[in-house]
Amino acid sequence: MSTTVNAVTCPVCGCLCDDIELTIENGVIAKVKNGCAMCESKFLSYKNEHRNKTPLVRKEGKLVPVSYDEAIHKAAEILANANYPILYGWSSTDCEAQRVGVELAEEVGGVLDNTAVVCHGPSILSVQEVGIPTCTLGQIRHRADLVIYWGCDPWSAHPRHLERYTTFTEGRFEGSEWKEYMNKVKASAGKKKLLSLERREIVKRKPEPIIEKVTVNKPPETLSKAGRKLIVIDVRKTMTAEVADYFIQVQPGKDYELMLAIRALVKDHELDVDQVAGVPVEYLEELVDAMVNCEFGVIFFGMGLTQSAGKFRNVDVAISLIRDLNRRTKFAILPMRGHFNVTGANTVSTWQSGYPYSVDFSLGYPRYNPGETSVVDVLLRKESDAALIVASDPASNFPRKAVEHLVANPLIVIDPHMNATALLGDVVFPAAIVGIEKAGTAYRMDHVPLPLKKVVEPPEGILSDEEILSRILEEVRVIKSQKMQEAA
Amino acid sequence: MELLIKNGFVFDPINGINGEKMDIAVRNGKIVESVNDRRAKKIDATGLTVMPGGVDIHCHIAGAEVNTGRLMRPEDHIKDTERKTTLTRSGVGYSIPSTFTTGYRYSRMGYTSLMNPSMPPLEAKHTHEELNDTPMLDKASYPLLGDWWFVLEYLQKGDLTECARYVAWMMGTTKGYAIKIVNPGGLESWGFGRNVHTIDDKVPNFDITPREIMCGLAKVNKMLNLPHTIHLHTNNLGLPGNYATTLDTMRALESVATDGKPVAHITHLQFSSFAGDDWGSMRSGAEEVAKYINAHSHITCDMGQVIFTDTTTMTADGPFEYTLYQLSGHKWVNSDVETETSGGIIPFHYKRNNAVNATQWSIALELALMIEDPWKIYLTTDHPNGGPFTAYPKIIGWLISRKARMATLKKCHKKAQKKSLLPTLKRELSLYDIAIVTRAGQAKALGLKDKGHLGVGADADIAIYNVNPETIDIARKYKTVRRAFGNAAYTIKDGKVVVKDGEIVQHVDGRTIWLDVQTAEQVKVDEEMRRRFREYWTVEYENYPVTNHYLKISDPRTIKADV
Ligand code: SF4
Numbered sequence A: 001m002s003t004t005v006n007a008v009t010c011p012v013c014g015c016l017c018d019d020i021e022l023t024i025e026n027g028v029i030a031k032v033k034n035g036c037a038m039c040e041s042k043f044l045s046y047k048n049e050h051r052n053k054t055p056l057v058r059k060e061g062k063l064v065p066v067s068y069d070e071a072i073h074k075a076a077e078i079l080a081n082a083n084y085p086i087l088y089g090w091s092s093t094d095c096e097a098q099r100v101g102v103e104l105a106e107e108v109g110g111v112l113d114n115t116a117v118v119c120h121g122p123s124i125l126s127v128q129e130v131g132i133p134t135c136t137l138g139q140i141r142h143r144a145d146l147v148i149y150w151g152c153d154p155w156s157a158h159p160r161h162l163e164r165y166t167t168f169t170e171g172r173f174e175g176s177e178w179k180e181y182m183n184k185v186k187a188s189a190g191k192k193k194l195l196s197l198e199r200r201e202i203v204k205r206k207p208e209p210i211i212e213k214v215t216v217n218k219p220p221e222t223l224s225k226a227g228r229k230l231i232v233i234d235v236r237k238t239m240t241a242e243v244a245d246y247f248i249q250v251q252p253g254k255d256y257e258l259m260l261a262i263r264a265l266v267k268d269h270e271l272d273v274d275q276v277a278g279v280p281v282e283y284l285e286e287l288v289d290a291m292v293n294c295e296f297g298v299i300f301f302g303m304g305l306t307q308s309a310g311k312f313r314n315v316d317v318a319i320s321l322i323r324d325l326n327r328r329t330k331f332a333i334l335p336m337r338g339h340f341n342v343t344g345a346n347t348v349s350t351w352q353s354g355y356p357y358s359v360d361f362s363l364g365y366p367r368y369n370p371g372e373t374s375v376v377d378v379l380l381r382k383e384s385d386a387a388l389i390v391a392s393d394p395a396s397n398f399p400r401k402a403v404e405h406l407v408a409n410p411l412i413v414i415d416p417h418m419n420a421t422a423l424l425g426d427v428v429f430p431a432a433i434v435g436i437e438k439a440g441t442a443y444r445m446d447h448v449p450l451p452l453k454k455v456v457e458p459p460e461g462i463l464s465d466e467e468i469l470s471r472i473l474e475e476v477r478v479i480k481s482q483k484m485q486e487a488a
Numbered sequence B: 001m002e003l004l005i006k007n008g009f010v011f012d013p014i015n016g017i018n019g020e021k022m023d024i025a026v027r028n029g030k031i032v033e034s035v036n037d038r039r040a041k042k043i044d045a046t047g048l049t050v051m052p053g054g055v056d057i058h059c060h061i062a063g064a065e066v067n068t069g070r071l072m073r074p075e076d077h078i079k080d081t082e083r084k085t086t087l088t089r090s091g092v093g094y095s096i097p098s099t100f101t102t103g104y105r106y107s108r109m110g111y112t113s114l115m116n117p118s119m120p121p122l123e124a125k126h127t128h129e130e131l132n133d134t135p136m137l138d139k140a141s142y143p144l145l146g147d148w149w150f151v152l153e154y155l156q157k158g159d160l161t162e163c164a165r166y167v168a169w170m171m172g173t174t175k176g177y178a179i180k181i182v183n184p185g186g187l188e189s190w191g192f193g194r195n196v197h198t199i200d201d202k203v204p205n206f207d208i209t210p211r212e213i214m215c216g217l218a219k220v221n222k223m224l225n226l227p228h229t230i231h232l233h234t235n236n237l238g239l240p241g242n243y244a245t246t247l248d249t250m251r252a253l254e255s256v257a258t259d260g261k262p263v264a265h266i267t268h269l270q271f272s273s274f275a276g277d278d279w280g281s282m283r284s285g286a287e288e289v290a291k292y293i294n295a296h297s298h299i300t301c302d303m304g305q306v307i308f309t310d311t312t313t314m315t316a317d318g319p320f321e322y323t324l325y326q327l328s329g330h331k332w333v334n335s336d337v338e339t340e341t342s343g344g345i346i347p348f349h350y351k352r353n354n355a356v357n358a359t360q361w362s363i364a365l366e367l368a369l370m371i372e373d374p375w376k377i378y379l380t381t382d383h384p385n386g387g388p389f390t391a392y393p394k395i396i397g398w399l400i401s402r403k404a405r406m407a408t409l410k411k412c413h414k415k416a417q418k419k420s421l422l423p424t425l426k427r428e429l430s431l432y433d434i435a436i437v438t439r440a441g442q443a444k445a446l447g448l449k450d451k452g453h454l455g456v457g458a459d460a461d462i463a464i465y466n467v468n469p470e471t472i473d474i475a476r477k478y479k480t481v482r483r484a485f486g487n488a489a490y491t492i493k494d495g496k497v498v499v500k501d502g503e504i505v506q507h508v509d510g511r512t513i514w515l516d517v518q519t520a521e522q523v524k525v526d527e528e529m530r531r532r533f534r535e536y537w538t539v540e541y542e543n544y545p546v547t548n549h550y551l552k553i554s555d556p557r558t559i560k561a562d563v
């Protein structure tokens, strides 16, 4: 028996494309329409991946299968007895689970943190410093005639970003540049490349090397044309850079300088130097002309800005630049959020606690001081005495010293897959895959909430993050009240 | 569950009860004629003031914008924290409290129902998710419809019927309660960084004016028989000289008013009642505005009182927030929403010794005192725009006591003092008037028949305050009244005692009220609609509606439309 499900939201990246069409055959996803390669691979491989089918608890050094009841009790005991547990992850699960997560963190007096702390944390700090002029992605589709990607490569990391929201979309006031672009490619590239583009495959290739000495070309005439223009600013020539009208290869670590120079030019200041960050000032002047003269411009920025030298200083000046540009025309700026629901994690945490991440509940009320209350810092100071990790794999991306402390203490992991962190865990829960086996809600990178669908059943007996967390919370309360009674 | 509130001084203006000593009986969450005197739980309200639970017609408490305000202002929260207790969740204030704290703080003041006035339809799920986490209160939201492309297009074509059908569809789709219009035409213009400046300016790219949008939607509102009127934030809000625009707006709406009933609610009227040509000459336009409202019956309004404190301004009026940004240079959020609306946020500190701020403070009080009929103007701060809702007791103090407001005025900027009309205004509101401006009037304007009064059949939402009108002169003892209204002796929600002596004693979840508007013919959801959807928005038709999943306790009100 085969059925199709329409308007499925893709639980992979922050684009949260919600037009995916799935064909289900005998309870299994057989076909994926409209998605990019990342999307297809998630929907088609979920069932093949190695998944453990029962909760595991470490006994005498070995992870052994146990019942959910036993694992939940064990996890609750760990959290209820901990003085300063950390509860980390959250960006790849739904808001429904995140809500329970905040409540659990509050109940056990722990530190609640999400993966924003290692990607767009600096962007949030900047918003708290200077605010952010922004908009939903549809505004860009309808109105933007100038799109700038800075320090990000949507072609590889958010493959449908251009075709759904920016350069290659048809809006009310701005058209798509797809045909133009295809003509350009036809003229320059082989048929094979063209076909692969049409199928929107990700062309696997080695990343271009970062070169210290770069030459930047003169801006093309087309930068002053009507219609949408695409500019890419990055340290390496990415796939997105290849399709851009204009690419500026910035010297590594020089984003900040370049942005300051652009900002000065936007304010009509004269620059005393001939070039900035390897870019001749006269080119920059042309670039700034294009920015000031557009009807609606936007800068998307990625980890190239937030995780390179300067971090939140970079984002600060980027946002300040957009503030200045708004005195001349309409301009917006958006971070390219990676995980499909990292935005939701910040959103839920904020409405419940007032703070988007790194929230410390150990004093009984929410406290926020990134750099002190962020999990990596807590781990590096060796202060935590237990951890709960949900839908994330810090063991493979945190600093080594932090991981050492993480695994030195009781570690609970909830994840559909046996990732590196799970292998090191003391209590490990398999979970249903959110957006495939569990319905819920996620927030797109521009804060638009979208429903996630349940399209197939999870493996028999497997619970969702939300259910597991709710049961742990309940059990923690039972244990705590028992302890209180004993004490009395 | 039966409850008997004995012997309090009851103020129930909808039923004409003015401080009479009487008992209020409650059964199963409703007010009833009587209960079994032996079985019922009793509250001795001797010497206390009993009122219906407070109703707030306009407060920004949930949704994308409020939450971005929270996110951008850790400095707002850091000194104002709420500890977790065995009954309550933890949280933070101050001007944009976290959701649980919002619920508890309102409840402690005796409030039981709130209207969240600014919901971008595309982000309506977010609003409702937050409302689910805002306990103690019944809630409803107004979807922003004044610059929605569907509305602009149908009104431009003159097709009111089709416009009405889509508005009806939108109420059900967003689980909304009233038509919200903000700076009509200005928000679409703001999409390209522009604005409209009179009610007859053409909206760029559309063949329509603010006047046509407001009047069109006011007519649609009538055709649909919606319980509230259109809820309107005027053009040129927050700018010197805008009282003239406000008068133009009210005059334009006369054409829709045919039966003497209100057709529009002008919200946070203070922000729309500035006279003068620029910030230097800015002064109060309250007299002209009040005079007009006194002479007409088609307008209700709320104050939008300014409080001298640090707060956070947030509105769908993106261009207005941009003006504030230019004035203050402060951190600034702009957030435009495709096809529908815009938005902006700026932290703001209202200062006594700032002539403009002090004049704003005075204007709101002038309006509340000069508009003679308390059923026409209600107490709000446009929370958190004029100041946080926790300042309501202060405003009550100013309204009931000339002494209280003169004490504050004395500390204001000299120029503002000189120009203020307050010294000439002798009026002092009674507790009966306060019951109107904080609950009865608001419930009536909203068409919430089971709220804002204590008649048989009403929701048993009740506030009891430690004020004895027989023994104290409230105008002189305004500080006692202020304290009492800040910490209800009891708040009763759906017949349950939830607050006692200003402390939460029970955590309850409120309902989400929304309109199920039934039109004879409904919007057709066909391929054409889906295509249009894909063109206008970046989400699929199926994923747009707020489904029941997003309402913890759903309370739909069925409305029969005339179309
Ligand atoms: S762009 Fe991102 S959300 Fe869209 S289909 Fe690809 S992986 Fe999924």
Ligand SMILES: [Zn+2]
Pocket (backbone or CB within 6 Å): B058, B060, B117, B118, B268, B315, B382, B385
């Ligand atoms: Zn408002």
